[in-house]
Amino acid sequence: MRILTIVDKKKMIVAEKPVPKVEPGRALIKVSYAGICGSDWHMVWGNGVRAGQNAVAGHEFSGVIVDPGDTHFKAGDRVTAIEYTPCGECEYCRGGKKHLCPERFSTGIGLTNDGAFAEYLTAREDMIYKLPDSIDDVQAAMIEPCAVSMHGASLAGVKEGSKVLITGGGAIGLFAAASAKALGASLVVLTEVNPIRLGQAREAAFIDHALSGTAEGLTDTLHELAGGLFDCAVECSGNQRAATMALESIKPGATLTMLAYGSGPQVDSFSFINDEKRIQGGVFFTQEDFERVIAMMADGRIDIRQYAEIITMDDAQDTLLGLDNGTKNAQKYVMKITSE
Numbered sequence: 001m002r003i004l005t006i007v008d009k010k011k012m013i014v015a016e017k018p019v020p021k022v023e024p025g026r027a028l029i030k031v032s033y034a035g036i037c038g039s040d041w042h043m044v045w046g047n048g049v050r051a052g053q054n055a056v057a058g059h060e061f062s063g064v065i066v067d068p069g070d071t072h073f074k075a076g077d078r079v080t081a082i083e084y085t086p087c088g089e090c091e092y093c094r095g096g097k098k099h100l101c102p103e104r105f106s107t108g109i110g111l112t113n114d115g116a117f118a119e120y121l122t123a124r125e126d127m128i129y130k131l132p133d134s135i136d137d138v139q140a141a142m143i144e145p146c147a148v149s150m151h152g153a154s155l156a157g158v159k160e161g162s163k164v165l166i167t168g169g170g171a172i173g174l175f176a177a178a179s180a181k182a183l184g185a186s187l188v189v190l191t192e193v194n195p196i197r198l199g200q201a202r203e204a205a206f207i208d209h210a211l212s213g214t215a216e217g218l219t220d221t222l223h224e225l226a227g228g229l230f231d232c233a234v235e236c237s238g239n240q241r242a243a244t245m246a247l248e249s250i251k252p253g254a255t256l257t258m259l260a261y262g263s264g265p266q267v268d269s270f271s272f273i274n275d276e277k278r279i280q281g282g283v284f285f286t287q288e289d290f291e292r293v294i295a296m297m298a299d300g301r302i303d304i305r306q307y308a309e310i311i312t313m314d315d316a317q318d319t320l321l322g323l324d325n326g327t328k329n330a331q332k333y334v335m336k337i338t339s340e
């Protein structure tokens with residue numbers, strides 16, 4: 001089968017590898033589309049992690065079951081899967097936080113096991129989800145990143161009527177805005193410094209106001225729009241100024257969820273303590289978040305299909321270099337891996 005593999009820092013090629021064997025409890029999936037995630041680039045290719053080992057990254061995908069093995073799936077089922085692999089027995093797994101299981105990376109798709117930048121992969125039965133007909137293969141490859149954003153919005157406490165501030169308008173910020181709106185937020189405001197991303201945010205139906213992160217008097221504008229302070233915020237920029245502004249813009253007792261690596265907010269201990277604000281990290285998502293995204297995409301409450309730009313495996317190297325030097329600006333590059 002064809003795979004994309006890392007041969008050096010910032011260098012990957014299309015190569016060949018045998019189709020993986022189907023082990024007990026796993027099914028063989030033919031990959032339809034696979035999304036490129038920032039973490040694939042920054043943690044894997046950019047740094048040359050596992051270079052030269054014929055390893056395969058990719059954890060955002062859609063596909064079709066070709067060999068169900070001993071699982072309950074059938075050949076031909078359209079599916080996606082969660083990339084992490086919890087043990088099912090530890091305190092986190094039993095407590096509904098499988099995404100924090102110490103074993104979560106042990107055989108994860110595109111993490112330690114081979115991933116979706118290949119024509120075939122295997123996934124664990126309990127992590128595979130059948131796709132509703134109303135979600136096409138391209139949008140299905142974006143369920144995973146959207147679940148990350150949904151998790152961030154849920155941790156921030158977004159509910160019906162919430163006024164929500166999102167800082168950073170890359171894919172995760174944009175999808176966090178879509179998630180917040182789908183959860184019933186009455187006001188979604190997003191800040192972004194990149195003019196191209198800001199333009200996209202301004203056109204998004206699920207964002208009420210998109211503001212330049214460098215605009216003068218930004219804090220005043222935010223307060224005006226919210227009629228005071230926000231009910232919660234999701235930080236998706238990794239920028240300290242944005243994170244600090246987000247923390248200062250939420251109500252006493254409110255939560256700022258951080259989804260971007262980078263600099264956290266500068267904490268003024270006096271107001272932080274007196275206002276009992278919370279800074280919450282967010283990693284992966286719960287299975288409930290993942291299921292909620294599938295349900296909300298299926299009935300159209302979440303529609304992020306337009307943010308995908310479709311490329312092929314042969315375009316991947318150029319696309320990644322373009323992402324690195326700022327000449328490629330799509331929110332999400334989704335590779336067509338195989339066709340029917």
Ligand SMILES: [Zn+2]
Pocket residue numbers: 037038039059060145
């Ligand atoms: Zn990702």
Ligand SMILES: [Zn+2]
Pocket residue numbers: 086087088089090091092093094098101102103
């Ligand atoms: Zn566990």
